[in-house]
Amino acid sequence: MSTTFAVVFILLNQWIKNGSNELFEHSQLVGGTWPWAYPALCFSCGYFAYDQWDMLRYRLFSGWIPSILVHHLILLVCFTLALYRNVTINYLILTLICELHSIFLHVRKVRRMAGVRDGRSKFVKAEWVFNWVAYFGARCTSHILITLKLIKDASKFGKGVELPLALFGMAGMNLLNIFLGIDLFNAYSRESKTENRHNHHE
Numbered sequence: 001m002s003t004t005f006a007v008v009f010i011l012l013n014q015w016i017k018n019g020s021n022e023l024f025e026h027s028q029l030v031g032g033t034w035p036w037a038y039p040a041l042c043f044s045c046g047y048f049a050y051d052q053w054d055m056l057r058y059r060l061f062s063g064w065i066p067s068i069l070v071h072h073l074i075l076l077v078c079f080t081l082a083l084y085r086n087v088t089i090n091y092l093i094l095t096l097i098c099e100l101h102s103i104f105l106h107v108r109k110v111r112r113m114a115g116v117r118d119g120r121s122k123f124v125k126a127e128w129v130f131n132w133v134a135y136f137g138a139r140c141t142s143h144i145l146i147t148l149k150l151i152k153d154a155s156k157f158g159k160g161v162e163l164p165l166a167l168f169g170m171a172g173m174n175l176l177n178i179f180l181g182i183d184l185f186n187a188y189s190r191e192s193k194t195e196n197r198h199n200h201h202e
Contacts, residue, residue, distance in 0.1 A: 147170040
């Protein structure tokens with residue numbers, strides 16, 4: 001959650017100082033580094049590395065190829081190389097806008113751990129509304145726009161690995177977003193069916 005607040009702070013600060021035009025300039029996104037962007041990316045990289053290690057150590061995942069592990073792996077590869085080469089830092093900050101949606105994923109997890117699973121509850125219904133809005137608004141839309149921006153500015157990149165790596169990373173993220181959307185829809189359907197069964201019994 002601290003990553004989310006850091007990203008919002010960094011982007012708002014740049015928006016207020018320079019406006020939207022300079023905020024999304026290719027030179028700024030690839031070669032520049034906004035204030036606090038590098039430390040924020042370092043912190044995020046450390047968090048994803050620890051979270052990955054924790055999940056692997058305690059097997060906090062299911063399936064042969066868990067999407068959460070793939071998600072963290074893609075981010076770790078992209079973040080580590082970007083931090084080492086000190087390029088595309090600002091681009092990667094933009095990708096972290098999706099962490100706004102992660103807030104509601106965590107809220108849902110805590111809510112279920114607390115035993116609040118009644119689909120008729122106003123809290124559960126409100127949480128699902130925020131979850132879907134954040135999923136489409138903060139996660140899907142931001143990643144699609146970043147991908148389109150990369151494609152549009154492809155000719156402005158040099159001959160290094162930055163563009164191929166960025167496109168590979170965003171392709172992976174967009175694919176994972178689809179899988180996450182399917183998982184969310186299935187979870188929503190299950191809770192909706194629970195609500196319908198309660199209504200039927202009444």
